[in-house]
Amino acid sequence: MMTHVQLTEKITGNVARSVNPLGLRAMMTQQMTAITNQGTYPGPRHVLVLGGSSSYGLASRLTATFGAGADTLSVGYDRPPQGESLGSAGWWNQVYFKQAAEQAGHIARNLNADVFSPATKRAVIEEIQTHFGGAIDLLVYSIAAPKRVNPVNPTEVWRSVIKPLGRAVTDATLDLEHEKLVSTTVPPATATELAATIHVMGGEDWELWVHALQAAGVLAPQFKTVLYSYEGPTATAPIYHDGTLGQAKRAAEASAQRLQTLLAPSGGEALISVNRSVTTKASMVIPGFSRYCMALYQVEQATGGHEVPVQQIDRLMRQMIYGDHRELDTRGRLRPDAAELSPAVQAQVMQLLPQITPATFTTDLPGYQQLRREFRQLNGFAVPGVTNTLADGDLQGLTY
Template sequence: MLKFEHKLRGNVALGINPVGCMQEVVNEIDYVKKKGPYEGAKKVLIVGASSSYGLATRISLAFGAGADTIGVSFEKGPKSERNLGTAGWYNNIAFREEAEKEGLIAKNFVQDAFSYESKQEVINYIKNDFGGKIDLVVYSLASGVRKDPDTGEVYHSSIKAIGEPVVGPTIDMQEQLYYTETLDYATDQEIADTVKVMGGEDWQLWMEALKEADVLADGVLTTNYSYLGTELNHSYYGQATLGAAKADCDEKANNINALLSDINGKAQIVVATAVTTKASAVIPFFPVYCIALYKVMAEQGTHETPIMHQDRIYREMIYGGKPEYDEFNRLRPDNWEIDEDIQAKTKALVQKINAENFKSDMTAYDMLFKEFSVLSGFLVENYVEKDVTLEELKALKY
């Protein structure tokens, strides 16, 4: 029987618990069901559907709005007892199994979303097996590497500052260590490469391909998740390489709006709140901000996990008639995070955190660590340990 080990390298998870991953999907489905049904999109494509924002979006739309969904993600299945695959592989399986119990279509494409071949396979499926049209396209892809579909050149993103280095405190969850880190500044090439990987180019390519294939319904909506943060993290996020990539998404949204104008479509940038994801955990300094922010927001009753946040976005804001936009027409569900009182209290707490107290009750370190662990199937609520063999895992179909 397999033993599942919660192994980390810094803030990167190395081990997974497939049973726990699948249980967490069920937990998130139950959360949405308890909130009740809502009217929303019925035919949905989600690019980047296997974890965090993308998975939570898929769960909310399927089990809240009754949507049939297509999910595209790049995940790996089990190979050996030491290589059980990725958490997203099991998330996809659990989602499909639960959705099909409800009579919903839940098609998983596990492949490189950046390639033209993947786009064409999805288009063929929409035409032949999905009713011919989709009314919502969610772009939630998080990758550090992208292969240009035209040139074959491989680009790598960088999490770096722009202009000058940034020095500040961060946390290593493997070593349970609080320390000072220096974030080096990016070269012009590194900035450009980060935009190439994490900007809006592939989002626009998806929308162009779908539009040309005539599989977008009249009035189609496409969303892309961004993050802006506040003065507490601008130096290493909003004004850094990650911020440059997000700014590119704003530009591409304008292009997509022009593209969709003749079918009354809309491209919507959604500025999401700070949540625990595999991607956010490796952003320098961000864990310290989170353990302060989460503590303050939890005390106010406004802290959210990805499923809570995404369900609010679609249930209340996009399809519930209560949107909040900024002057650039971006949807702002981060309104709870950027509230002046919340930020003032978060700033005050950040300034008190040090190596001696960062794991104390004064902060939300335990909350951050649990939420991070859940992403890999550990510390999951309602988890029941089971004897599982490698052969049983290999027999699961995505």
């Protein structure tokens, strides 16, 4: 007798608490198709993605494999299925990517481990030596984490915070659970909180990875590494660019300069990519960010130019990292966010933002509808053609 399980979507605040694996499988197919429709490009062959289970990291694996034909190794830190729980979306993204990549004839290895741990670095080096011909030619660093254990003193745990510096900031933030816009005041970070955020979200661990891989002799000639960063518009500057996260990103840029000096003699590169605003699990907890995105998405619906992570990262890889159409700023950073931050787009966004307030917000806003749909699809819901019903056999034969 066929058994069916009805899946219920659950959102607490701005955090998803449920998952639809069938929707995630459909989203994986959709993203693969978007890449293959662009054709192939000469790119990396053996790729390590740190944070490869969702968003920009997953997009990097997709374009590397289905655009450039690369073998990939991903390190994620996701909740596996256990008992009646289906686990996290990132777990299923890794499973479905592995299945699709192997069916296409590519190596796809997944490690469910803490990216910050020295033990994880040792395990990755062994994987590269065993399964990837002894060397990688691209490392993607796509990590957004709430905490990091001090690798020198394991009793110390650094916790990142999203706070302004110097003064409190008040902004309107979307509450997805209750579908309303609420005013939120965020107090300024302490010096200790700022330092901890830089430890977690800066480039310190990125440097440790590159040094460990180089010392183990597993970096190919002309090896490249890229860290994904964010600048943001004037509208979000008080809480982001001028706050704790912005300071962490400045620290990452200093790391890039040191790594560039290290890698240049062998023809390597250390790159910072300042990416555009997109809907991710991490971005939805940034105060004020969702309100800005609603305005941006509404403008882009009228003018075009909207990109989800896989579209942006595929463009970044094809045109900038491995192509000859690099858009660089005066600090040498790649700028795939240039269209979003253009004066023409930002002028329209700034006209629209004052109209989106807690008092005037409605769920009919086109930007809100798109934002909510993209957020739900991160967990496999609201995917066209996919039901919320699991049947016997739907999840059989799948391996991590």
